Amino acid sequence: MFEAIDKAKDDPILSLGIAYQQDTRANKLDLGIGVYRNEQGNTPVMKAVSVAAQRLLCAQTTQAYLGLAGNTDYNQAMLDLLLMDSPAHGRCIGIQTPGASGALRLLADLIASAKPNAKVWLSTPSYVNHQPIMQAAGLEVAFYPYFDPLTKQVDEAAMLAQISKLGPDDVLLLHGCCHNPTGADMSIEAWQQIAQLALNNGFLPFVDLAYQGFGEGIDQDIGGLRLLADNLPELLITCSNSKSFGLYRERTGIAIVIGQTLQHASNARGKLFELARRSYTMPPNWGAAIVAEILNDPLLKQQWQDELNAMSLRMRGLRQALAEEFRLQSNSDRFDYLTAHQGMFSLTGFSLAQTEQLREQYGIYIVGGGRINIAGLAKHAIPQLVNACLAVGA
Ligand SMILES: Cc1ncc(COP(=O)(O)O)c(C=O)c1O
Structure with a gap:
């Protein structure tokens, strides 16, 4: 064979x-x-991670399966961390995944099942695994201009010119902050223009957030994401806890869907469960339990x-x-x-x-x-x- x-x-x-x-x-x-x-x-x-892990180890009573959504305390804590006070908070769902890599694949599969002819637009260049993951889900991939090799900054004019041509069959993948591999982030004005273009032209933004807190701070680093979440009817988000919590090997991340209504988002969750079930079924608990313990304890x-x-x-x-x-x-x-x-x-x-x-x-x-x-x-x-x-x- x-x-x-x-x-x-x-x-x-x-x-x-x-x-x-x-x-x-x-x-x-x-x-x-x-x-x-x-x-x-x-x-x-991280010390906060050590403290949380020790507490959890002492309090642990079972190693039974979690549900398909993974650790639900974690999901809620992450939705609160990213979307608290946003109008989108009431019409979003999140499910824990094996790292953001798992979340990227799951949302790629979701896009492919909702709209098989969707085209996913990636920055030039982008995280090395974005293209293979999207293509593995059967999605077509295209590229928008992003990094200007001369100025080493984002060429926002060229980027926005391409994005302004996107329509309802397009998904626009954006890096939440601390762009990988370039380190060049776009301005908040560019995020504003993208929000307006998405509203006018109907493409779906998808924010991959892998470095929250590595840039200007945990709130500042999600300024662009929040702008989209607060103003758009629909949004996809993947978030990694590998870097921000130093939990690389625990494979902890989340896939978030903001829908036009909570019912739409819940329907998407049902589809995500189906997609997860036929692949890894459910994610590992330990990293997510640690993140939930930290986020739910103000001192930690x-x-x-x-x-x-x-x-x-x-x-x-x-x-x-x-x-x-x-x-x-x-x-x-x-x-x-x-x-x-x-x-x-x-x-x-x-x-x-x-x-x-x-x-x-x-x-x-x-x-x-x-x-x-x-x-x-x-x-x-x-x-x-x-x-x-x-x-x-x-
Ligand atoms: C932009 C981006 N997205 C996703 C990931 C994957 O992260 P994880 O370790 O959570 O799978 C990375 C990891 O380097 C990344 O840089």
Whole structure:
């Protein structure tokens, strides 16, 4: 049976991680895979997460199945976190999924069953897994202009010009904040214009939120999402708890549907249950139980927010220090864009040859296409990184 299967292609990001582990050089630098790291290079368990996990472990009385919606306390807490006080709060549903990856696939399947000829529009570029997930659900994918490689910012005029042509058969996938891989976020005015265009032309926005709190703060980072939720009849949302709660391996996320009415949203939930049932049936509980415990306890929630702020401050500080070091060593301000980006990533535009040279000669691991994970840096490594980047002609 299996002789017809071709040898698997390496995943560009995961295989980079393996190559990094095998590299024996002491001063190697991993700026590849998208995980937050502290100054010591560890991806720590957040204290709020530890406290919640210990409480839950002591209070646990059963390991029986949850329902198809997963942990319902978690679902409610996440809907409250994202949509409290929005008019959409009364006509939305959320179901827990195995990570935002699971939520993306589930909502892609939902779109395909509601409107098989729908076309999903992705930013150029977008998160590496958006296109395969949408296509695996049988959906057609197209791209709208987003990142301007010259300014390293969002080309809002070109983006909006394309979006203004979308209609009722189109789904517009947007990054909630801290755009992956570019780090360039659009302005709130652009979100406003998208809301107006969606109202006028009838396309369906879909917000993928994977880095809440990594940018300006947990409320500021959902400013665009809230604008759409507050003003549009329908909206799809996926949210990941991997980064914001440091729960990468617990695979915790949520799929949210805002419908024109609560009945529409509930019907969509029924379809999501059906789709989940025939695939993974129900998500793992542990990560969701931890998130619910944190969000439902004001003190623990505050602690989580403080820790998240500290992580975001560290990334901001690294951006500042990196840009300053580039100024110093290159005698130019052409890397100042690093401080305008949000979250973990910046798309540098380094060529494939440059990223290869950085890896082979300097032990610096950067994803092909030039995405660097700022959070993978330690302050002391900045001069070394800048020196190597300039040496390869960046
Ligand atoms: C934009 C975006 N969406 C979704 C995901 C998937 O997240 P999860 O780990 O929750 O599956 C990621 C992970 O890197 C991401 O960057």
